[in-house]
Amino acid sequence: MLNTILKYTGLFILLIALQILLMNNIQFSGFVNPYIYILFILLLPFDTSSWLLLLLSFITGLIIDLTSGTLGLHVAATVFAGFLRPYVLNLISPREGYEKGELPGIQTYGFRWFITYILIIVAFHHIALFYLEVFRFEYFFRTLIRVILSTGFTVLFVIIIQVIFIRR
Amino acid sequence: MRNLLNFLKKFGNILLFVLLEAIAVYLMASRPNYHNIKLSKALNATSAFVHEKVNRATDYFSLVDINEQLLKENRELRNAMQRIYSNSEISTFSVTDSIYRQQYIYILARAVNNSVNKQKNYITLNKGILNGVRENMAVIGPDGIVGIIIEAGSNYSIAMSALNLDFRLSARLSKNGYFGSLTWDGKDINCLNLNEIPHHVNLATGDTVETTGYSAVFPEGIMVGTVSEFEVSGGDFYTVKVKLSTQFKKLNNVYLVVNLNKEEQQELESDIR
Numbered sequence: 001m002l003n004t005i006l007k008y009t010g011l012f013i014l015l016i017a018l019q020i021l022l023m024n025n026i027q028f029s030g031f032v033n034p035y036i037y038i039l040f041i042l043l044l045p046f047d048t049s050s051w052l053l054l055l056l057s058f059i060t061g062l063i064i065d066l067t068s069g070t071l072g073l074h075v076a077a078t079v080f081a082g083f084l085r086p087y088v089l090n091l092i093s094p095r096e097g098y099e100k101g102e103l104p105g106i107q108t109y110g111f112r113w114f115i116t117y118i119l120i121i122v123a124f125h126h127i128a129l130f131y132l133e134v135f136r137f138e139y140f141f142r143t144l145i146r147v148i149l150s151t152g153f154t155v156l157f158v159i160i161i162q163v164i165f166i167r168r
Numbered sequence: 169m170r171n172l173l174n175f176l177k178k179f180g181n182i183l184l185f186v187l188l189e190a191i192a193v194y195l196m197a198s199r200p201n202y203h204n205i206k207l208s209k210a211l212n213a214t215s216a217f218v219h220e221k222v223n224r225a226t227d228y229f230s231l232v233d234i235n236e237q238l239l240k241e242n243r244e245l246r247n248a249m250q251r252i253y254s255n256s257e258i259s260t261f262s263v264t265d266s267i268y269r270q271q272y273i274y275i276l277a278r279a280v281n282n283s284v285n286k287q288k289n290y291i292t293l294n295k296g297i298l299n300g301v302r303e304n305m306a307v308i309g310p311d312g313i314v315g316i317i318i319e320a321g322s323n324y325s326i327a328m329s330a331l332n333l334d335f336r337l338s339a340r341l342s343k344n345g346y347f348g349s350l351t352w353d354g355k356d357i358n359c360l361n362l363n364e365i366p367h368h369v370n371l372a373t374g375d376t377v378e379t380t381g382y383s384a385v386f387p388e389g390i391m392v393g394t395v396s397e398f399e400v401s402g403g404d405f406y407t408v409k410v411k412l413s414t415q416f417k418k419l420n421n422v423y424l425v426v427n428l429n430k431e432e433q434q435e436l437e438s439d440i441r
Contacts, residue, residue, distance in 0.1 A: 020215070021222060026285065033285055050181040058188050065195075067215040070288075072195030079192060083185045132196070134287050134333070139354060 008044070012060070015040050015161075020067050023157070031146050034154040035074075037064055038125050039161060041082050042118055043105070046098040050086055057082030070133070077129035081121050088120050106162055118158055119151070126151045216292050216324040219281040227420070234420055241310045272387050273426040275300055277307075279419045282329070284357045289329040289416075291315055295424065296323040304385055306425040312391035312413035313337070313379060314422050325424075331357055331416055338383060339392050339410075342376040344369065350377075350392065350410070357416055359396065362408040369406070371398050377410045384430045 019037040026032060041057050061078035065071050089098070094109055106114045126147045134143050176183075277299075281292035295301050297320045307314040307327045315327040315335070328335055331352050339362055340347035348364035362377060375395040381388030396411040 020218075024283065051184050054181065054184050054188055058191075061192070072192045072197075075195065076189055076192035079185065079188045083181075134354075136333075139287075142354070 004045070008040075011043065012040055016060075016063060016067075018161075019064065024068065031149045032153050033146070033150050034157050035064075035126065035129065035150070036154055036157050036161065038078065038081060038122060038154070039118075039158050041078065041085065042121060042158070043103065045101065045103050046089065047100055050083075053082045053085060054079060073129065073132055076132055077125050080128045081125040084124055085121060088117065092116055092120075106159075114162075115155070115159070118155055122154050122158070123147070123151050126154065216280060216294070216321075219292060220278075220294055223278075223280045230418060230420060233418055237310045237421075271427065271429050273300075273428065275424040275426065277301075277325075277422055277424055279422055280324070282416070282419050284329070284331055284416050287333050287354045289331045290318075291327045291329050291419065291422075293317075293325050293327060293422065293424070294323070296321045296325050298322050300426065301325045301424055302426075306386040306390075306427075307422050308386070308390055308425060309414045309419060309422050311415070312393060313386065314414055314416075314419065316385060317424065329416065330360060330412070330414075337386065337392075338380045339377050340380045341365070341369070341371070341395075342378045342389070347380050347382075348408070358412055360393065360410045360412060362395075362410050363401075363405065365398075365406040365408055367400060367404040367406060371395060371406060371408065373397060377408075384427055384433045385425075387425055387427070 015037045019035065023034050023036055026034065037060060040060055041053070044053065044056065057078040058075060061075035064074040064078075068074075089104075092113065094113070102108055104114070104117060108114075130143050130147050130150070275295055277293040277295040279291050280294050283289045283291075291307070291314070293301075293307070301317060301320045303317055303320055305317040307317060313330055315329045315332075316337075317325050318328045319326045330337070330350075333352060333354055335350075335352055337350040338347055339350040346365055346369045348362045350360050350362050352360050365371070373395050377392040377395060379386040379388060379390040379392060391413050393410040393412040393414075396409045398406045398408040401407040
């Protein structure tokens with residue numbers, strides 16, 4: 001139990017540092033803003049209770065907000081993603097259900113399952129994030145393009161990170 | 169009681185979700201005075217500190233550009249000095265108290281954190297209230313406008329970049345003085361839009377656009393950029409695309425402008441409103 005908590009704290013710090021020091025500095029025409037910190041919420045064990053998921057989402061969002069001067073924005077999007085996670089997991093669950101104590105990952109249920117899982121949640125997270133950031137319908141389609149491109153890159157980075165760092 | 173527990177078991181998560189989202193919305197809505205929150209202030213200072221350290225390391229890569237910029241600025245200043253001195257030799261020139269003549273003081277600051285990839289970009293500067301920075305001060309670079317201070321902490325301050333959907337500034341064509349409002353449409357980080365220029369105005373690409381100084385924030389005549397294209401938009405007005413003279417991607421040293429007459433101007437203006 002303690003081991004798991006330590007591992008996740010390490011993951012948390014790593015992802016936040018990567019996000020702030022590296023990802024926030026990607027300046028590619030304003031259309032690509034990957035937000036990989038969401039991976040922390042995605043990788044929590046299957047049997048994490050919903051309320052803990054929501055609280056952890058809130059804390060993650062708050063820290064990103066406080067370091068990037070956008071108070072409330074990332075909190076709203078991340079809590080939304082954390083809220084959706086159990087429903088998405090339910091939707092795409094394998095026939096025999098999830099095993100207790102397992103962690104979501106490429107190894108667990110295969111590449112296709114993993115990519116469906118992260119794609120859905122990252123897409124919802126980014127939709128909430130970018131539309132709340134702009135907060136007007138005037139730029140609807142441009143924001144949509146930003147959502148799509150950023151989602152693609154976030155998923156790409158998430159898979160890279162998953163492959164490099166998180167093999168147990 | 170059991171009913172209540174059952175209810176909480178069933179809908180507790182949704183309640184918690186709604187509660188947390190409500191907090192998020194409240195935080196977003198209270199954006200302008202969030203520096204009241206102590207925690208956020210402390211964390212902001214910490215992240216600004218980290219950014220400054222990172223910045224110092226990456227700064228070496230842009231030293232050549234910065235040097236060139238400074239040399240260019242020095243040349244301009246030398247030229248200006250020449251003009252002043254040669255004038256004073258011709259005419260008799262009485263020295264008046266500088267406090268009454270000087271309208272602007274410039275504070276040098278460095279951008280320690282800057283983004284251009286969002287729709288609402290902000291710049292963190294390494295000078296704060298202790299250095300005389302206040303809200304609503306203009307931020308200019310060696311090449312032209314940069315932004316406006318929206319928050320000042322004790323050692324750091326945050327400026328709204330000109331590349332922000334909420335940015336508004338009055339600017340004019342320097343050749344004939346027609347002015348309009350300057351905004352960013354979020355598309356191109358090298359271009360701002362100058363709106364409300366009347367149809368009959370004689371325009372050409374390459375015309376210089378500068379600040380007007382009507383708002384008492386920016387000094388008059390600070391370079392914004394040059395006209396890159398223009399088209400008639402709905403009725404009698406041009407929408408003019410202005411190519412920015414400031415390179416926001418390479419932003420480093422900036423000046424904060426203290427307007428010594430600002431309060432007097434605003435007081436007078438508020439009197440007649």
